[in-house]
Amino acid sequence: MIEFDRVTRTYPGSAHPAVEGFSHRVEPGSTTVFVGPSGCGKTTLLRMVNRMVPVDSGTVRVRGEDVASVDPVRLRRSIGYVMQHSGLMPHRTVLDNIADVAKLSGTPRKVARERAEELLRLVGLDPDLGKRYPAELSGGQAQRVGVARGLVADPDILLMDEPFGAVDPVVRRGLQEEILALQERMAKTILMVTHDIDEAFLLGDTVVLLGEQARIEQVGAPEEFLTAPANERVREFTGAEGRALRVETRDGRELVVDRRGRVRGVLE
Ligand SMILES: Nc1ncnc2c1ncn2[C@@H]1O[C@H](COP(=O)(O)OP(=O)(O)O)[C@@H](O)[C@H]1O
Numbered sequence: 001m002i003e004f005d006r007v008t009r010t011y012p013g014s015a016h017p018a019v020e021g022f023s024h025r026v027e028p029g030s031t032t033v034f035v036g037p038s039g040c041g042k043t044t045l046l047r048m049v050n051r052m053v054p055v056d057s058g059t060v061r062v063r064g065e066d067v068a069s070v071d072p073v074r075l076r077r078s079i080g081y082v083m084q085h086s087g088l089m090p091h092r093t094v095l096d097n098i099a100d101v102a103k104l105s106g107t108p109r110k111v112a113r114e115r116a117e118e119l120l121r122l123v124g125l126d127p128d129l130g131k132r133y134p135a136e137l138s139g140g141q142a143q144r145v146g147v148a149r150g151l152v153a154d155p156d157i158l159l160m161d162e163p164f165g166a167v168d169p170v171v172r173r174g175l176q177e178e179i180l181a182l183q184e185r186m187a188k189t190i191l192m193v194t195h196d197i198d199e200a201f202l203l204g205d206t207v208v209l210l211g212e213q214a215r216i217e218q219v220g221a222p223e224e225f226l227t228a229p230a231n232e233r234v235r236e237f238t239g240a241e242g243r244a245l246r247v248e249t250r251d252g253r254e255l256v257v258d259r260r261g262r263v264r265g266v267l268e
């Protein structure tokens with residue numbers, strides 16, 4: 001669905017590449033989370049997908065097509081993008097902020113506004129909030145509006161850049177639950193980046209743990225990071241005993257269980 005093939009990017013004036021020789025294939029319908037420390041190149045990787053950052057070498061393919069050969073406007077309209085900071089337009093109402101994205105893809109005004117209201121409900125907001133301006137929202141509400149905006153054109157691919165970064169832990173937890181519920185209802189390919197390993201384990205079915213310059217430390221299902229950490233750096237980053245996942249004995253079998261009590265794997 002999304003394929004990074006040995007991509008490298010050095011920003012002008014930088015001594016080192018932000019991303020060097022990164023390869024990974026994101027499977028259709030998966031929720032893939034790139035996780036790593038601040039500055040490791042997560043945002044750069046995400047923005048390569050919708051061509052907001054060009055690659056110096058290597059190829060990014062979306063739906064089998066090299067993004068460098070696709071019209072960038074058409075590409076961006078076909079991919080939902082939830083920005084690191086909500087990215088709302090301050091002088092447009094909340095409803096217009098969402099509806100504008102649908103209108104860009106050719107949806108008539110009335111339909112776009114109806115759809116925007118639906119999306120507000122879907123992300124757990126009162127449609128009445130649609131009349132407000134972004135400055136009149138709490139951090140958590142603005143983040144939800146950002147997610148609604150990413151979904152309004154019903155893209156099959158959704159990119160999310162630290163979508164819950166700016167909110168307190170309780171609200172963050174609520175938003176993560178919303179995303180889990182959305183995942184179950186919608187068949188989308190989600191590529192999300194975060195610096196929070198717990199969030200990566202909670203939301204990702206595939207987790208890619210990155211080090212500096214987007215060097216891959218380990219790729220796999222969340223439980224594999226605990227049962228088979230690739231190296232000391234992975235062990236360190238995930239925490240020795242694992243925070244999001246724990247091992248629990250049930251009926252004589254050792255199971256890997258997540259924070260929602262869901263079984264994520266069985267230890268042999
Ligand atoms: N527009 C830019 N110009 C110059 N350097 C940049 C730019 N954007 C990011 N960088 C640098 O590239 C590296 C990776 O940044 P980024 O992709 O934003 O990382 P992350 O999202 O993981 O925090 C960092 O060293 C950052 O300072």
Ligand SMILES: [Mg+2]
Binds near residue numbers: 042084
């Ligand atoms: Mg970033």
